[in-house]
Structures are given as structure tokens and as C-alpha cells.
Amino acid sequence: MEFIKPNINIDFVGKRKIAYAVSFSMILISILSLVFHGGPKYGIDFVGGTVIQIKFPAPVTISDIKIGLAEMGMENSTIQTFGNETDHDYLIRTESPLQTDDSFSQKIKAAVQKTTGVEPDIRRVEMVGPQVGKDLQEKAMFAIFYSMLFIAIYISGRFEFKWAACATIAGVLMGGIYLLSMLSITMAILIPMALLITIVLFWFLNLKYAMGAIISLIHDVVITVGCFSLLGKEFSLPIIAAVLSIMGYSLNDTIIVYDRIRENLRKHPKKPFGENINRSVNETLSRTILTSLAAIITVLSLLILGGGTIHDFALAMLVGILTGTYSSIYVASPILLAWQDAAAKKK
Numbered sequence: 001m002e003f004i005k006p007n008i009n010i011d012f013v014g015k016r017k018i019a020y021a022v023s024f025s026m027i028l029i030s031i032l033s034l035v036f037h038g039g040p041k042y043g044i045d046f047v048g049g050t051v052i053q054i055k056f057p058a059p060v061t062i063s064d065i066k067i068g069l070a071e072m073g074m075e076n077s078t079i080q081t082f083g084n085e086t087d088h089d090y091l092i093r094t095e096s097p098l099q100t101d102d103s104f105s106q107k108i109k110a111a112v113q114k115t116t117g118v119e120p121d122i123r124r125v126e127m128v129g130p131q132v133g134k135d136l137q138e139k140a141m142f143a144i145f146y147s148m149l150f151i152a153i154y155i156s157g158r159f160e161f162k163w164a165a166c167a168t169i170a171g172v173l174m175g176g177i178y179l180l181s182m183l184s185i186t187m188a189i190l191i192p193m194a195l196l197i198t199i200v201l202f203w204f205l206n207l208k209y210a211m212g213a214i215i216s217l218i219h220d221v222v223i224t225v226g227c228f229s230l231l232g233k234e235f236s237l238p239i240i241a242a243v244l245s246i247m248g249y250s251l252n253d254t255i256i257v258y259d260r261i262r263e264n265l266r267k268h269p270k271k272p273f274g275e276n277i278n279r280s281v282n283e284t285l286s287r288t289i290l291t292s293l294a295a296i297i298t299v300l301s302l303l304i305l306g307g308g309t310i311h312d313f314a315l316a317m318l319v320g321i322l323t324g325t326y327s328s329i330y331v332a333s334p335i336l337l338a339w340q341d342a343a344a345k346k347k
Contacts, residue, residue, distance in 0.1 A: 008285065012329055013278040013337060019330035023219055030226020037229050043236035044093065044126065046137040052092040052108060053123040059088060060116040068115035072107060083307055089123070140240045142177075145191050147244055148217050149173065149198065151251050156202075156210035159258055166210065169201050208339040213254055216332035220250050220323045227319045228312075238313045246320025249295070253288055253328035260284050261333065274337050281329055292325040 034040065044051045054065075062079050069077050074094060082089040092108075105122040113119050149170050157163040177194055195218060202211035221243055228235065260280035268276055299321060302314035 008282050009278070010282055010285070011278060012281045013274045013334060016330065016334040016337070019334065023327075023331060026223050026226070027219065030222050030229065033226050033229040040225060040229060040235045041232060042137065043234035043239075045236045046140070047095070050094045050125070050127045052125050053082060054090050054092060054108070054112065055121045055123055056088040056090075056116070056118050057121075058118050060118055062090070064116040065090060065092070065112055068112040069108075071115075072111050083311070136237065140237070141191050143240065144221065144243060144247075145177070145194060146174070147247055148195065148214055151217065151247065152198065152202070152207075152210040152214045155213040155251075155255070155258070156207045158255075159209040159262060160207060162205070162207060165205050166207065169198065169205075173198060203339075208336055209258060211339065212332045212335035213251065213258075215335055216254055216327040217247050217250060219327045219331050220246055220320055223323045224316055224319045228316065231315075233312055233315070236312070238310075239316050242313050242316035242320065245317065246324055249321060250324030250327060253291070253324060254332045256284050256287065257281060257328055257333055261336070273340050277333050277337055281333055285329075288325060288328065292321055295321050 065079055066075070066077070069075065069079075069092065074092075076095070078093045080091050080093075082091045105125060109120055109122055153163070153166040153170055156166040173194055177190060195214070198214065199211060202208075202214070224243060224246060225235075228239070233239075257280055260283055261277055264276040264280050264283075265273075268279075296318065299314050299317045302310055303318060306314055
């Protein structure tokens with residue numbers, strides 16, 4: 001079956017200003033949401049505390065559960081539904097770690113049963129200390145930054161053969177971040193500054209492919225994080241795994257388009273750069289859409305049928321696949337043209 005005609009010629013490059021406006025709007029909304037909410041809503045993995053998953057065989061009210069917890073001195077706990085409402089599953093969270101010994105689950109069970117009139121089933125009890133949570137938070141941000149940095153090095157080495165320049169930049173940035181992190185500078189400030197410096201260095205060293213790839217990745221990550229902030233979703237270790245997976249997916253799509261751009265520049269060196277970019281995006285469009293559809297169908301299955309435990313992971317993957325596909329077409333490639341136009345004006 002012919003999904004997209006081989007001779008299709010959609011003017012993606014001509015619509016790049018509209019795409020820039022859309023991307024800027026989504027990024028601005030994401031940043032404003034993060035500022036309004038005071039940053040991402042971190043889960044127990046990153047802030048520490050105790051989480052208890054409790055299931056009831058019949059409907060109960062959250063207020064009755066709170067009354068039972070208050071009798072145990074847990075009146076400041078937050079309670080939310082988990083999964084479908086028909087499952088009668090709830091998550092109980094405390095901001096401070098509790099002593100979860102063998103009798104703790106039985107005490108919770110007895111206290112809640114007394115106020116709800118229904119015997120619950122304690123599914124899990126997890127406790128993370130505040131220092132462990134802080135360490136995991138820093139390591140997660142380091143993982144995202146280093147992934148972007150090494151991806152940029154690979155892109156630059158593969159398409160521009162400037163391995164030494166990129167490796168030097170990476171070494172300096174990694175050393176600088178390590179030294180500054182020892183001065184108690186927060187990762188929320190340090191990582192964005194490092195990414196901004198990286199983009200500026202790529203610009204001055206004419207590493208246009210690396211710059212296009214890393215801006216595309218930043219675009220995808222910021223919008224995914226912003227979506228979770230808007231929806232009030234928590235960030236946990238599985239979400240960080242989803243973000244890293246999104247980066248890999250987006251990079252793979254970007255490399256396919258970049259490869260075709262390089263081939264067309266060799267085949268048609270006299271044609272305008274923008275025309276070669278547009279031709280390359282159109283030639284890889286069928287593969288991009290089919291790959292994205294296959295991934296989206298899989299992720300939708302997890303989102304709908306996977307249950308509450310994997311719901312947020314699947315949601316992050318879905319948002320990331322959509323933004324990654326979009327950025328490969330409308331962000332990573334047009335940035336090459338914007339770079340050439342800016343370089344021409346500079347000369």
C-alpha cells in the first residue's frame with residue numbers, strides 16, 4: 001500500500017515561521033506553567049517521604065480515609081485516586097518518611113477500616129529519605145544534560161567531522177558543571193545555563209547540525225515537562241526514563257532527515273539550501289509518519305490498558321513522540337536554514 005506518494009512536495013520550509021510561532025508558544029506556556037507551579041511537581045523519588053497504595057473492595061470517600069489517617073497522626077497526608085475510579089485504588093502520600101515496620105501496614109489497615117467500614121488491602125508501602133531524593137533529583141538532571149551533550153557530539157562528528165572541537169566543548173562543560181555543583185548552585189539554574197552556553201559555543205564554532213539537534217531535543221523535553229506541569233502530574237524516575245527514551249526517539253528521526261539532507265546536498269549542490277531541506281523532509285516523510293504511528297499505537301495501548309502504575313510513563317512517551325516527530329520536521333531541519341541565512345547576513 002502506498003501511504004504517501006513518492007513525488008509529494010509539501011512546503012515545510014515555507015511554513016517554518018508559523019512552526020516557529022507554534023513552538024515558541026508551546027515552550028512559553030510550558031515555562032509559565034513551571035514558574036506558576038514553582039517548578040515540576042516531584043514525586044516521592046525526588047523529594048522523599050512515604051507513599052502507600054491502598055485498595056478497597058467497595059466505594060469509599062476520601063474524607064473517611066483522612067479521618068482514619070488523622071487518628072494515626074497522619075492528618076497532613078495527601079490522598080488521590082489511582083487508576084480508574086471503579087478500581088477504588090488510592091495513593092496516600094506524606095512529605096516526611098515514616099517508620100514503616102511490619103506493624104505499620106496493619107495499623108493503617110485497622111484505622112482506615114474503622115472510619116470507612118470497609119476492609120482495605122495495603123498494596124505497597126514505599127519510603128524514600130530526603131537526602132536520597134535530593135541525590136536522585138540531581139542525578140536525573142545530570143543524566144538528561146549529559147545525554148543531550150553526547151548526542152550533540154555524535155551529531156557533529158557524524159555530519160561535520162568535528163569530533164575534537166565537540167569533545168573539547170564537552171570536557172570543558174562537564175568540568176565546569178562539576179566544579180559549580182560543588183559550590184551549592186542548584187541544578188535548576190546550572191543546567192539551563194550550561195545548555196545556553198552549549199548552544200552559543202556551537203554557533204561560534206559553526207556546528208550547525210549539532211546546534212539543530214540539541215535545540216530540537218530541548219524543545220521536546222521542555223514541552224513534555226510543561227505538559228506534565230499543566231496536568232499536575234508528578235515527576236518520578238519512570239518519567240525520567242521516558243524523557244531519555246523520547247530524546248533517543250527524536251534523535252533517530254532527526255538523523256534520518258539529516259542523512260537525506262546531506263545526500264541531496266551532494267546530488268544537487270547548485271540548488272538552494274532551503275529546497276534541498278524541503279526535498280529531504282518530503283522524501284523521509286512516509287518513514288517518519290509510519291514509524292510514529294506504530295509507536296503511538298503501542299503507547300496508546302499502554303496508556304489505556306496498562307493501569308495506573310504505567311499511565312504517566314505512557315503519557316510522557318505519547319507527548320514526546322508527537323513533539324519529537326514535529327521537531328524533526330519543523331525544528332531541527334529549518335534551524336539549518338536559519339543558521340545559513342544568519343551566516344550570510346553576517347558576511
